[in-house]
Amino acid sequence: MIKGFILALQFLTRLPINVAIDFNSENLRRSTFFYPYVGLILGAIATIPYYLFSPYNKQVSAFMVLLLMIFLTGGLHLDGLSDTADGFFSNRDREGTLEIMKDSRIGAFGVISLILIILFKYILILSLDTNLPVAMALSMGNSRLTTLLQIAFKKNARPGGLGDMIHQAHSKPYIVTTAIIYTLITLGLDLSFLIPLIISLIFGQFISLYSYKKIGGFTGDVYGASIELTEAISLLAFWGVFIWT
Numbered sequence: 001m002i003k004g005f006i007l008a009l010q011f012l013t014r015l016p017i018n019v020a021i022d023f024n025s026e027n028l029r030r031s032t033f034f035y036p037y038v039g040l041i042l043g044a045i046a047t048i049p050y051y052l053f054s055p056y057n058k059q060v061s062a063f064m065v066l067l068l069m070i071f072l073t074g075g076l077h078l079d080g081l082s083d084t085a086d087g088f089f090s091n092r093d094r095e096g097t098l099e100i101m102k103d104s105r106i107g108a109f110g111v112i113s114l115i116l117i118i119l120f121k122y123i124l125i126l127s128l129d130t131n132l133p134v135a136m137a138l139s140m141g142n143s144r145l146t147t148l149l150q151i152a153f154k155k156n157a158r159p160g161g162l163g164d165m166i167h168q169a170h171s172k173p174y175i176v177t178t179a180i181i182y183t184l185i186t187l188g189l190d191l192s193f194l195i196p197l198i199i200s201l202i203f204g205q206f207i208s209l210y211s212y213k214k215i216g217g218f219t220g221d222v223y224g225a226s227i228e229l230t231e232a233i234s235l236l237a238f239w240g241v242f243i244w245t
Contacts, residue, residue, distance in 0.1 A: 014074040035145065049065050049068055050132050084113075124232065125235070141182065146203070196235075
């Protein structure tokens, strides 16, 4: 399981972990168990600038948190979001959409999607203020759990990608187990924290339906888009929970 944890960190983050791990089915299968907890770790690290800068300037603090979020993931999921936006809003058929998504060049819809998601997260980070650490950690965990369930239980639009590899690795038992444990952890922290998790999972279903409609399943780009969008929706839900409570 240690190898699985290291592989999950290496795949989902840009943390400098120079440990050689065989990319085989067994290690890949075990790595899926840790995806949500890697999100928790990323969220915890990303909020460090909050403690450093918020006493002096809230706007700078929010910007630095957002910048560190992007740095920790290497912008991997943002790239998936931009490619997905270019493809899904191109008004092409399935094959044309997939072809656009494979293109490394970014189009107008990709640029717009990046501007909107980054601006939206900045506003949410600024609005959450003192509640940011727990909201950030759990939102990054929620988004990765949601996408992990999509990888496990939804169809792939084309073979050969990471989702297809995880399917072939028969990782569902690990994914179901980690989903149960993660939910119990969330419940143990605060009953109200289940609300953003449930909203994230429901939103993930809407993404699934739309992706099925456009390309008949998921690709790596759509998984990345799902992480980015669900992360933002979870932060929004936490903002609402903290206002309500």
